[in-house]
Amino acid sequence: MTMNREGRGATAPETHEVHQDHGTFTGNRALRIEEALLFEIGRPEVTGVDLPEPPKVTKRLGALERKAPINLPGLSEPEAVRHYVRLSRHNYSIDNGIFPLGSCTMKHNPRLNEKMARLPGFGDVHPLQPQSTVPGAIELISELSRWLIELTGMTAVAMSPKAGAHGELCGMMAIKAALDARGETRKVVLVPDSAHGTNPATAALIGFQVKSVPARADGTVDPAEVVSRVGPDVAAIMLTNPNTCGLFERDVVEIAKAIHDAGGYFYCDGANFNAIVGKARVGDLGVDAMHINLHKTFSTPHGGGGPGAGPVVLSQRLAAYAPRPLVVADGKDVTLLEDAEGGAKHSIGRMTAFHGQMGMYVRALSYMLSHGSDGLRQASEDAVLNANYIRACLQDLYSAPAGDRPCMHEILFDDSFLEGTGITTLDLAKAMIDEGFHPMTVYFPLVVHGAMLIEPTESESRASLDLFIAAMRDLAMAAKAGDTARFKEAPRYAPRRRLDETRAARAPKLRWTAPEPWKAEAAE
């Protein structure tokens, strides 16, 4: 095959002479410098913030003024900058290379969006200053709502949920409220085995019983299985589409019909919406509620695990149950409805203080305006093309449960190609770290053995994909050739070797504590 290997070392690894690692006196490795804990370098009397002397007043704290010191360590600014810059260098990031975590959608984060979110008119406005002083903030939420509604073909959007799981909660509460309004108590929610853990957790949180729906061999849901499970006790189905195996649920319209015919609702987990923006509208598929992870599809930065944002689009049947606050556009008039108590008979109420993740709204709208309708569709197409390109270039060495079938934005492999090698999915992932890549999602979805879910996103160039593919091919061949140590000892070149997670859980140490003086002395 013709593979672009530009940028790779010309020498195959096995011809390198392996030098014995003598380590260093400091534990540092050139650019990678060890960094102590803040509590080991900071001192309570040091501060990196200069403030004038506080005005002298008679305090009005009653008897509740703090008496004992907290002993929080402080750092001067140069110490602080160095501490965090050093820590940052122990992290992998999208800006550093491909981050193919399936289902997580690690696409490029445009810096324009960061700049826009920091405009004083967005970043420096208070959620409770008079509405008359923030018409532009309300306009921004309204404009983002319009884009989300148009892209999904739904009736309304609840903007305030703080993240995907919070959006799921919003959607499932709306479904429960709609059932209540019909005077029905339905207890069961159908969730396919391939679902994200948040789906069953959310349903259980508000008292639903979760009943699983088995998947077909390729990971998709058979409408016959849904038909056989629906009934007067079934409130909803929670379905991810495209699903977590990277496939579009081709029978989604029949599934929607089955649940609707039985009087239930269709909740769609929108984690993978990024594959179909501009290609299909979930409203046309029969969806009643879907959260949209702005931090996935619309590229607000993941920030090491958050913050996210999870607006929920709602169908006509559920629109009346939207939480407060709610931005409503009526022709030219845009209104911010805050009151969860009066005037909102059906609303499920308030899910969070204030108006939701404004900083993420600005970034998402900036991303949408930049892409436009044409660019958003192109992004979906490129994401799907990139995933299929990886699939086509790896399928002779890796094992795909869906066979030759095209995938959407992510390609799922299982570990059957590693059979007999003694090497596991985790070992392969750790070996990828040594090769300079962030591993794909591993062991999810749960429906295939040793899952490896690769989502390259549209942000990767062809050259970047080719480098990744070449490395993945080399690793698969090394595994099959019995080069076991390469995998079992990996990662060898990361800031840390494999970490002992069992030990961390068995005797949890969740905070730093000051060493006891007698112990410190004894150690000297």
Next chain:
Amino acid sequence: MRYLPLTPEDRTDMLARVGVSSIDDLFADIPAKVRQTELPDLPRAKGEMEVERILGRMAARNVSASSVPFFVGAGAYKHHVPASVDHLIQRSEFLTSYTPYQPEIAQGTLQYLYEFQTQVAMLTGMDVANASMYDGSTGTGEAVLMAHRVTKRRKAVLSGGLHPHYREVVETLGRFADDRIVSLAPDVRATEDILGAIDDETSCVVVQSPDVYGNLRDLRPIAEKAHAHGALLVAVFTEAMSLGLVESPGAQGADIVVGEGQSIGNPLTFGGPYVGLFATREKYIRQMPGRLCGETVDAEGKRGYVLTLSTREQHIRRDKATSNICTNSGLCCLAFTIHMSLLGEAGLRRTAETCHANAVLLADALGAVPGVEVLNETFFNEFTLKVPGRAADVIEKLAARGVLGGVPVSRLAPGRVELEGLILVASTEVNSDEDRAAYAKALKEVLS
């Protein structure tokens, strides 16, 4: 399109490699009748300049906090954040990384989370803290659910001093989870009989201090009564800066401490994203919601950090998890922990003292305006002002004079006539003598 690296030639070659003739072949699983053939009815792609123009125009319609004398609080506070904080959180390695599921290449994130957890535990006077919740209000909802798990009871008592938004969030969750939430009436002067509301069915009592009206509440007797009945005390705060000057909830006997961390390191941003702080006693860690970072060692014995106790969490336990939460507020934690490490004990104390002193001066200045009364005996940096007439009108008139003077209580608790004359007024280290003078002058004009 500047964000899409594939060229038309790349696409053609790659389609050939995949073995299909057109991109639509890859979308063949979408049923034809629901496939979108037309572009969505939305504008086409734009360059940076045009996007900046559009969003800049919207932003310019808003009055920013720094541009006027600013005294709005009620759960979100305008503090000065050192320039280095925003610079550091925009390091690529922090901004564009994911949840640290591969700890060997995420030690940067994990170590700052460990440091964050330690700072939050110290600040609140508790044993352990988690790696954050979405914000203070959702964290409070999670605290109540946790108390239900710990006590195996389902009745929570909410103080009338709790921020009404927080109360509503707890009530919404409680209603859908079939829990009993007993909310006491708005308690402007901290005189409610909360001890009388605690009984043997109570799972927890939720008390905010400083409360939404600014009063400091002595949590000790509440903790004693709660514990005597086998209930937990959930202590809430919305102004993290207060912990620099006020006795910690942990020292007063709280079992769970939850609050809003926005004040440290994070801008106002119209209400989010913020960072929920969540701390508890060691014995309850397995009932905690959210991510936890713990210390361990690697294969060479070197100290390192991992996410731990994940058997509590949804991705492992699914419908048996302690919470459905997945995402936390990673980057907002980072802003918090950087700002806090720059402040240190000395800087935190001084900032908190300045906030308090400025609020005392402001209360004196506004209380001297004819017809105006400060209702609080105690407060940290926010107090309740009683004005003649409707507070909402007064606030609008102040805004027209270029002063953002606070939050009318009626906006948080609508429909209560007895609260219509009340304004929540906050002051921080950013307010100057001129700001205070401008407020007092404008208030006098508005009321005369």
